[in-house]
Amino acid sequence: MRSEMRIVRRITDELGVISDCDRLIIGVRFDLIETQDFDEGVPVRTFSYGNLQFHRYPKPALVSRLLSLNSVNLTGAGVQTAIRLQTLNSFTVVSAIREMSTDKRIRASKSAVAA
Numbered sequence: 120m121r122s123e124m125r126i127v128r129r130i131t132d133e134l135g136v137i138s139d140c141d142r143l144i145i146g147v148r149f150d151l152i153e154t155q156d157f158d159e160g161v162p163v164r165t166f167s168y169g170n171l172q173f174h175r176y177p178k179p180a181l182v183s184r185l186l187s188l189n190s191v192n193l194t195g196a197g198v199q200t201a202i203r204l205q206t207l208n209s210f211t212v213v214s215a216i217r218e219m220s221t222d223k224r225i226r227a228s229k230s231a232v233a234a
Contacts (some may be wrong), residue, residue, distance in 0.1 A: 120158055128153035128216070130169075135195020137171070137202070139188060146174040149195065153216060167212035169202075182207055194219070 130151040138144045151169035155162050177185065185191065190201040190213050201214035 121160075123157045124154050125157065126152060127155045127165075128167075130196045130198070133196035135193055137185075137191045137193050139191050143184075143191070145177065147193075147195075148172040148174075149193065151193075151196075151198070151212070151216075153212070167200075167216060169210055169212070171204075171208050171210060173207075177207075190214070 128151070130149070132148055132150060135147050135149050136144050137147055149169055149171050151167060153165060153167040156164040156166075185204055186207065188204070190203050193200055193202045193210070197219050198216050199219050200212050200216040202210040203213050204210050
């Protein structure tokens with residue numbers, strides 16, 4: 120069986136926010152890579168990961184909280200998804216990557232600038 124992995128989406132150095140259900144909102148810059156595995160030309164698996172840069176380095180208590188959460192939401196560059204922080208600067212995607220409408224993109228970009 121011939122297997123191949125392709126990059127199907129690459130987002131580089133974009134503004135975004137990470138947030139949780141407890142009103143945590145933090146402004147970040149991020150890179151995101153979405154890959155797709157193909158077996159004999161048929162798409163079978165996706166895997167996505169990326170890097171973060173915080174606008175302001177979080178306090179130690181917040182770092183511990185972020186790294187202990189199962190997931191946080193990442194919004195920016197026209198997409199929204201849930202991520203799991205592996206380190207303070209790297210993550211894996213743990214849900215589908217959703218495209219956002221223009222209206223939601225404007226609100227997200229305003230949140231990123233304010234955070």
